[in-house]
Amino acid sequence: MAERPTPVLDVLTQMTASSVETSNLDTHSLMLVRLAAMAAIGAPPASYLLSIGPAQDSGVTLEDVQDVLSAVAPIVGTSRVIAATGNIARALGFAIDLATELEQYDE
Template sequence: MELLQRLALNDEPTVRLVVGAGRAGTVAALDAKSAALVRLGALLSVGAATASCRVTVEVARAAGATDQEIVAVLVAVAPVVGGARVVEAAPRLALAIDLDVEALDEPFESH
């Protein structure tokens, strides 16, 4: 809880430490897969570029995440970010997981 308090108070050394930790991949309370999936959710939420998503997808896969888990991240953030952001992010995520985006232009058959 001290960490959260320091962040809330904008303690500069703590903020620098946390931001640097994210880049280095050391998030103490989360395993590598969970940390990568959380990062991916944040990237998708803010409209990050495909290249950023792809790097994070690769880290998540290396940590054992499946494509289903990766797509589930987009579904998990949907209620928070809204439909428009999800539709905007879906093609970038598709490219990041090497899905054929040309197939996205084909009509979708509802079941």
């Protein structure tokens, strides 16, 4: 099998995994907190992309995401929540595209 051409993504993924392992929060709660923090700072799609796998693995649902964004809306504002929603959608699209490319690369 050839080496995958994603060294930066691999390092960032390792950092995310390390933060999950060292936190005292359960993984589900940690992923919801990370989502709230990303919405608050106006994180780009790539930041959400790094959390998709761990969030899914911890059982975070679409309803959870909606609940978190609704909960932080009064604090972070409408613009940040709308931006977060769009960036999450873009991240999901990137994840699908990346998975497709990696499948083709492995063939």
